Amino acid sequence: VLEAGHPTPQRKARSGRVSLATIAELAGVSSPTVSKVLNRRDGVGPDTRQRVEELLRDHGYRRAHLDARVPTLEVVHHHMLSSISMEILRGVTEVAAGHGHTVTFVDASHEFTGQARWIEALVQRRPAGVITVVSGVSPQEADLLAKEQIPLVALDPVGEMYAVPAVGSSNWSGALSGTRHLLELGHRRIGVLSGPVRDLSARARLDGFRAALDYAGVPYNVQLERNGAFTFESGLELGLQLLSRPEPPTAIVCSDDLQAMGVLEAARQKGLRVPQDLSVVGFDDIEQASWTSPPLTTVRQPFAEMGAAAARIVLGLADGKAPTQSRLELDTPLIVRGSTAPPSPTR
Amino acid sequence: VLEAGHPTPQRKARSGRVSLATIAELAGVSSPTVSKVLNRRDGVGPDTRQRVEELLRDHGYRRAHLDARVPTLEVVHHHMLSSISMEILRGVTEVAAGHGHTVTFVDASHEFTGQARWIEALVQRRPAGVITVVSGVSPQEADLLAKEQIPLVALDPVGEMYAVPAVGSSNWSGALSGTRHLLELGHRRIGVLSGPVRDLSARARLDGFRAALDYAGVPYNVQLERNGAFTFESGLELGLQLLSRPEPPTAIVCSDDLQAMGVLEAARQKGLRVPQDLSVVGFDDIEQASWTSPPLTTVRQPFAEMGAAAARIVLGLADGKAPTQSRLELDTPLIVRGSTAPPSPTR
DNA sequence: CTGAAAGCGCTTACAG
DNA sequence: CTGAAAGCGCTTACAG
Numbered sequence: 001v002l003e004a005g006h007p008t009p010q011r012k013a014r015s016g017r018v019s020l021a022t023i024a025e026l027a028g029v030s031s032p033t034v035s036k037v038l039n040r041r042d043g044v045g046p047d048t049r050q051r052v053e054e055l056l057r058d059h060g061y062r063r064a065h066l067d068a069r070v071p072t073l074e075v076v077h078h079h080m081l082s083s084i085s086m087e088i089l090r091g092v093t094e095v096a097a098g099h100g101h102t103v104t105f106v107d108a109s110h111e112f113t114g115q116a117r118w119i120e121a122l123v124q125r126r127p128a129g130v131i132t133v134v135s136g137v138s139p140q141e142a143d144l145l146a147k148e149q150i151p152l153v154a155l156d157p158v159g160e161m162y163a164v165p166a167v168g169s170s171n172w173s174g175a176l177s178g179t180r181h182l183l184e185l186g187h188r189r190i191g192v193l194s195g196p197v198r199d200l201s202a203r204a205r206l207d208g209f210r211a212a213l214d215y216a217g218v219p220y221n222v223q224l225e226r227n228g229a230f231t232f233e234s235g236l237e238l239g240l241q242l243l244s245r246p247e248p249p250t251a252i253v254c255s256d257d258l259q260a261m262g263v264l265e266a267a268r269q270k271g272l273r274v275p276q277d278l279s280v281v282g283f284d285d286i287e288q289a290s291w292t293s294p295p296l297t298t299v300r301q302p303f304a305e306m307g308a309a310a311a312r313i314v315l316g317l318a319d320g321k322a323p324t325q326s327r328l329e330l331d332t333p334l335i336v337r338g339s340t341a342p343p344s345p346t347r
Numbered sequence: 348v349l350e351a352g353h354p355t356p357q358r359k360a361r362s363g364r365v366s367l368a369t370i371a372e373l374a375g376v377s378s379p380t381v382s383k384v385l386n387r388r389d390g391v392g393p394d395t396r397q398r399v400e401e402l403l404r405d406h407g408y409r410r411a412h413l414d415a416r417v418p419t420l421e422v423v424h425h426h427m428l429s430s431i432s433m434e435i436l437r438g439v440t441e442v443a444a445g446h447g448h449t450v451t452f453v454d455a456s457h458e459f460t461g462q463a464r465w466i467e468a469l470v471q472r473r474p475a476g477v478i479t480v481v482s483g484v485s486p487q488e489a490d491l492l493a494k495e496q497i498p499l500v501a502l503d504p505v506g507e508m509y510a511v512p513a514v515g516s517s518n519w520s521g522a523l524s525g526t527r528h529l530l531e532l533g534h535r536r537i538g539v540l541s542g543p544v545r546d547l548s549a550r551a552r553l554d555g556f557r558a559a560l561d562y563a564g565v566p567y568n569v570q571l572e573r574n575g576a577f578t579f580e581s582g583l584e585l586g587l588q589l590l591s592r593p594e595p596p597t598a599i600v601c602s603d604d605l606q607a608m609g610v611l612e613a614a615r616q617k618g619l620r621v622p623q624d625l626s627v628v629g630f631d632d633i634e635q636a637s638w639t640s641p642p643l644t645t646v647r648q649p650f651a652e653m654g655a656a657a658a659r660i661v662l663g664l665a666d667g668k669a670p671t672q673s674r675l676e677l678d679t680p681l682i683v684r685g686s687t688a689p690p691s692p693t694r
Numbered sequence: 695c696t697g698a699a700a701g702c703g704c705t706t707a708c709a710g
Numbered sequence: 711c712t713g714a715a716a717g718c719g720c721t722t723a724c725a726g
Binding site for chain 1: 428638
């Protein structure tokens with residue numbers, strides 16, 4: 001029953017949605033009160049708050065606008081790295097969700113026709129922060145983000161650093177401990193498959209390998225070093241090369257698990273048993289590493305944790321908190337499985 | 348030089364950004380004019396437009412608010428499927444980007460503390476559409492999305508369908524052709540590893556397998572059927588069971604590549620050579636399938652294409668276009684590699 | 695082609 | 711605890 005004389009102003013229901021003012025009217029309170037409830041501010045009586053909350057819910061109220069600074073972290077990929085990218089994304093998402101942020105997946109590996117460059121589109125969207133995965137960002141891109149005050153963290157970046165905060169893992173120490181493991185088992189003729197030359201983390205792994213030999217007083221034999229890509233095919237091809245030498249290595253350290261899987265296949269093709277005739281060490285500890293035959297001894301990169309750490313740093317940056325260090329390196333433990341053993345005495 | 352008497356109102360530069368009014372002032376035009384330029388409406392002279400555009404650019408103008416309906420597709424995962432999820436995401440992203448849409452990655456596999464249920468948070472964000480990956484959505488969740496007019500497409504959903512448009516692949520025909528391939532090679536004692544019983548696509552694969560036998564007049568032997576999970580471990584365990592039988596199968600059809608990799612390992616442990624002593628067929632054609640030893644013969648699911656198709660359908664739905672069919676099935680070609688061969692005559 | 699005026703959907707600062 | 715008033719950052723409808 002309407003009270004006599006009570007005005008019933010007609011709200012234009014734009015797009016069929018109720019406005020804050022409508023809710024206020026229905027609740028018999030003012031707009032500021034509804035606004036306070038909506039924004040979880042205090043200064044609203046418990047009954048009023050509850051009544052307004054109910055109305056808001058029942059009428060499916062949604063704000064008409066969102067702040068342009070959207071609670072989103074954008075994760076930019078230039079190369080898709082299948083299960084690795086997924087692990088990183090999982091880590092980022094977990095932290096982001098805990099802070100009420102959403103995660104946008106950006107594939108910058110190819111520019112789409114008619115699209116602005118990914119960075120321009122990204123800037124337009126005004127995310128709270130950006131995380132680049134594996135391949136970093138150009139100095140110009142970093143500058144643009146800085147100018148736009150969009151915080152950026154590089155995850156395991158390749159190449160130069162332009163003072164962008166970064167999260168990586170201890171590539172050098174990882175390769176060092178993988179190599180030491182082989183040395184301790186008694187190997188002396190150890191081959192190494194390195195990664196892309198322009199890739200700093202690949203370089204760090206190679207240096208860690210060399211450092212371990214050096215430290216153990218084992219002379220470095222360039223003949224046993226092969227440079228390749230982070231792929232199965234590369235591991236297969238270079239593994240075959242190394243194993244076809246007159247004096248083949250008794251162990252091979254790889255810079256990537258895919259490579260190591262290629263080496264496992266090379267050994268198979270050469271009729272060599274792993275680990276009896278050849279020990280193999282990988283890098284990354286992807287899921288498949290525990291399913292190879294034998295399961296792969298490898299250096300673990302904690303991808304989900306790296307994603308989570310990167311997310312925490314961007315989120316902090318967005319809050320005006322400078323990171324305590326410009327580069328965070330997570331630990332790379334050696335996971336010993338079945339692909340390593342002492343060298344056979346006959347070889 | 349300032350004109351005498353020209354007022355210089357002080358704009359409060361909130362958050363350091365210029366407002367539309369500031370730009371209008373600088374351009375010596377009114378707000379409506381700037382608004383028109385901004386929204387690419389006509390009714391603005393070319394010179395004026397150009398001047399305003401320049402000012403907008405030079406001052407890095409950004410709108411303070413965004414329409415709540417954001418050009419975003421949200422991809423919801425309940426289980427992470429490593430490289431498969433990544434492929435799907437790639438397909439979705441490519442199509443979305445082509446339509447100026449962004450892709451948000453939602454991990455609904457566990458609810459985070461203090462967070463609303465993922466669906467509530469999602470509804471608040473008002474994406475243009477939602478794609479669920481592999482595990483679908485509850486009827487309540489589907490209803491909520493329908494009520495909120497947020498279009499939904501289920502990618503390869505498990506279980507019931509609640510009239511949600513879906514994109515899948517031809518599971519039944521895929522398993523049929525994988526099995527036929529073995530029959531044509533001469534196999535008769537063929538084992539099968541099925542997937543989770545509640546999973547409709549797993550069921551379709553099992554049925555395709557049975558249909559192939561049936562059609563070829565090969566009697567079905569339940570003893571050679573094992574029910575398991577889509578994991579390496581499951582494949583290893585059940586493969587071992589099957590291969591330990593007094594009359595082991597000469598071939599095994601798997602419902603998943605990971606399972607098939609487990610079977611490969613089981614064969615190895617049993618001292619059986621693949622494909623001479625045992626043929627193995629997988630399902631999915633994940634990247635690793637070509638790196639096993641021998642490379643896996645498998646039924647390909649075109650994940651990126653499925654993601655792309657799902658994206659096209661939600662985008663259409665968001666545009667008010669009903670899909671031409673409620674379920675789209677993409678083709679599942681058989682990829683013949685090295686893990687299948689005629690059965691050895693001695694076995 | 696342009697802009698004064700009104701309006702929308704909020705929020706803020708403050709008086710009571 | 712509540713809300714009238716002012717204000718922000720836009721857009722709309724229309725007069726010129």
